[in-house]
Amino acid sequence: MSRVVVIGAGLAGLVAANRLADAGLAVTLLHKGLGGLQLGQGSIDVFGYAPDRVLNPIKAVSQVATSHPYAATGSSAVLDGLAYLKQELPELLVGDPEANYQLPTAVGSVRPTCLAQPSMIAGHVRDGAELVIVGIRQLKDFHPQLVAENLSRTVLPDGGRLSARHVWVDLPARDGEVDSSPVGYARAFDTEAFRIAFATALSPQLNGDEIVGLPAVVGLTDPKAWRDLAGKLGHLVFEIPLPPPSIPGMRLNQALTARALAANVRIVPGVRTHAFSTVAGRVASVTTAAGPGGRTYPADAFVLATGGFESGALELDSHQVVRETLFGLPLTGVGDGALLHGDYWGPEQPLFRVGVSVDDRMRPVDPWGAPAYPNLWAAGGILAGASGWRELSGDGIAVASAVAAAAAITKELS
DSSP states (O other): OOOOEEEOOOOHHHHHHHHHTTTOEEEEEEEESSGGGGOOOOOOSSSSBBSSSSSSSSHHTTTTTTTSSSHHHHHHHHHHHHHHHHHOOTTTEBBBBEEEEEEEETTTEEESSSOOTTTTEEEEOOOOOEEEEEEEETTTTHHHHHHHHHHHOOOOTSSSSOOEEEEEEOOOSSOOOSOOHHHHHHHHTSSSHHHHHHHHGGGOOOOOTTTTEESSSSOOTTTTHHHHHHHHHTTTTTEEOSSSSSSSHHHHHHHHHHHHTTTTEEOOOOOEEEEEEEEEEEEEEEESSSSSSSEEEEEEEEOOOSGGGGTEEEEEOTTSEEEEEOOOOOBBBSSSSOOOOSSHHHHHHGGGGOBBBTTTTTTOOOOTTSSSSEEEOOOGGBSOOOOOHHTTTTHHHHHHHHHHHHHHHHHHHO
C-alpha cells in the first residue's frame, strides 16, 4: 500500500508527488489526462498583475488578502518551491523570485513571468533592443509580422521601446510536408542536421546584433538545441511560446514525470478517480473507474490536485450550483449572488474565485474552519480566492501549495 495517493498530474500534483517521494514516502499518482503543464507557457508565473503589472513577484505574494491561497502557503513555501524547481530542472528553469522577466508573446504583447526556460530569456524586453521575429512558412500557428509590429509599437514596462522586424524561412519539418505541427518541428530541431539546414536558410537574412525570436519549437528532448542553433547563427536566440500544445510545457511535464518515476512514484495514467470511502471520519481509500467495478487505492494520506473548472474538478450546473466532484468538499466563494454576469469588459466574474478553502496545513476546511477530512490535503487550481489566469499566479500557487502540503504530510507520517 502507498502511504500517499496524489490525484492529478498537473504542476501541483507532480511537485507534491516528487517532494513526498524525496521524503521517503511511497507515493501513487493517479491522473485521468495529461495535466495542465502542456497547455501553459512552459514558464512559472508567480504574480504578474496585482492588478497592475508586477515587477517583484515575491513582494506581491507577501501583500495578498487573507482570502488568497498565498496567505495560506506563505512566502516561504513559494520561495522553497521555486528553489526546488530551479535545483531539480536547471536546464529548464532559471529566474529570480524578486524580478519578473518581461517576455514577448505570440501576439506581440509583453508578458511578466518569474521563472522561464533559458531558451526564452534573451527575449526579455529592454529599451533599444533590436529584434528579428522569424516565421516558418509551414508552421501555421505563428505570425511573425503580427508579433514584430505589435512589439514595435509597445511601450515597455521600463518606459522604453524596442524595434522589431520579421522574416520568413521556408523549411518543412519533414520533406514534402506543407503544414507541419509544432511537435513535428520540435522533433526536427532535436537533430543537428535540421538545425544546420535552418541556420543556413536564416543566416543571410540577419543583420548586425539583432536578437532572433523564434516560435517555441526549438527541440523537445534536447535542452541544448536552442543554444546550438544560436551558436550556428552567431546571434542571441529566444523562443516565443505558441498556443497549446506547448512545447516548453511538454518539456516541463516530461522532466517532472521522469523525475517522479526515478523517485519510484507509481504513476497510474488514464484513470478517473470517482469515489472514496471513509473510516472514522478519515479518507480510507479512493476508487478509479478503470475496469469492471473500478480499482481501490488505500493510503494514509491523500492530495487533491485535480485543478478547477477546466479539468472538471469543479462543476457548475444550470442553477448556478457549484460542487467539487470527487469528495463533495465545501466551497468558498459561492455566496448568495450570481456567479456570472453579462458584462464581458466589466468586473471579474465571481465564479473564478470559487474553490476550496484550506487551513495553514493545506487541508480543506468546512465553513467553521475545521478540516473536512484530517488526512486530505489540497493543492493547485482547486483552491479558492485567486484568478490565476488574470493575476498570472496559478503556477506559483500550484508549486507553493504542493510544497506546503507535502511538508505537512511528511511531518504527520514520519
